[in-house]
Amino acid sequence: MITLKSIRKSYISxxxxxxxxxxxxxxxxxxxxxxxxxxxxxGKSTLLHLIGGLxxxxxxxxxxGEQPVHKMKDNDLAKLRLKKIxxxxxxxxxxxxxxxxxxxxxxxxxxxxxxxxxKNAEEALTxxxxxxxxxxxxxxxxxxxxxxxxxxxALVTKPExxxxxxxxxxxxxxTGNKIIELLEEVHATDGVTIVLITQDPALAKxxxxxxxxxDGAVNKIESEKVxxxx
Numbered sequence: 001m002i003t004l005k006s007i008r009k010s011y012i013s014x015x016x017x018x019x020x021x022x023x024x025x026x027x028x029x030x031x032x033x034x035x036x037x038x039x040x041x042x043g044k045s046t047l048l049h050l051i052g053g054l055x056x057x058x059x060x061x062x063x064x065g066e067q068p069v070h071k072m073k074d075n076d077l078a079k080l081r082l083k084k085i086x087x088x089x090x091x092x093x094x095x096x097x098x099x100x101x102x103x104x105x106x107x108x109x110x111x112x113x114x115x116x117x118x119k120n121a122e123e124a125l126t127x128x129x130x131x132x133x134x135x136x137x138x139x140x141x142x143x144x145x146x147x148x149x150x151x152x153x154a155l156v157t158k159p160e161x162x163x164x165x166x167x168x169x170x171x172x173x174x175t176g177n178k179i180i181e182l183l184e185e186v187h188a189t190d191g192v193t194i195v196l197i198t199q200d201p202a203l204a205k206x207x208x209x210x211x212x213x214x215d216g217a218v219n220k221i222e223s224e225k226v227x228x229x230x
Contacts, residue, residue, distance in 0.1 A: 001030035001161065001193050002051060007060035009046055020046050022216040024060075028195060028209075030160075033187045035196045037204040038213035044197050045165055047213065051195065052085055052163050053077040064161070082107060086154030086192075088183075090166035092146045094138045094153075100125060100145075101134040104153045111157070124152040128182060144175035151182060161193045162186070168203065180206065 009021040062069040104121040168176030212220040
């Protein structure tokens with residue numbers, strides 16, 4: 001499903017070139033629940049952004065299925081994300097002036113009729129337990145509820161992949177655990193490939209496979225209790 005070959009990524013900071021990812025190669029099978037973990041600044045969030053085509057790579061190849069992300073133009077990347085990839089961010093990324101229902105409807109605006117858009121968005125919000133919050137603005141929702149709206153928005157296009165970047169980072173432990181349980185339920189029911197970024201070792205271990213990133217490189221992969229040092 002997802003393949004990275006010899007990925008390199010750098011940024012310019014203070015006039016200096018800083019290499020964030022150094023020759024990263026890995027594969028994530030279709031339908032797997034994978035966590036990527038490591039200390040702050042290790043490159044794990046950058047890795048997620050590259051997989052989704054949100055940023056260009058310097059060198060290497062990224063494939064999502066048979067799609068060469070590293071070669072695709074902006075319009076094609078937008079179509080790929082719309083049809084195949086759902087995103088869940090730490091900061092929720094909800095439009096503050098739109099209701100929960102309107103936020104979830106947005107990815108569907110170019111895909112369906114008005115009636116279908118509303119129906120699908122309502123179903124997605126009901127699935128995450130927010131049928132009673134359809135018409136609330138984000139400011140009237142708790143952090144956990146806002147993240148549930150974000151998950152509903154990620155699910156509404158029926159993606160094959162969900163990329164979740166520190167989805168519990170702004171939540172207390174109890175609420176964060178409920179969000180992870182929701183993602184686990186989606187994985188088990190829909191067979192969606194989930195890639196979760198987290199600094200929490202306990203959350204990372206709940207995945208089927210854990211990729212440890214350190215100083216811009218993959219240094220260890222744990223799969224089904226088998227540890228591989230890269």
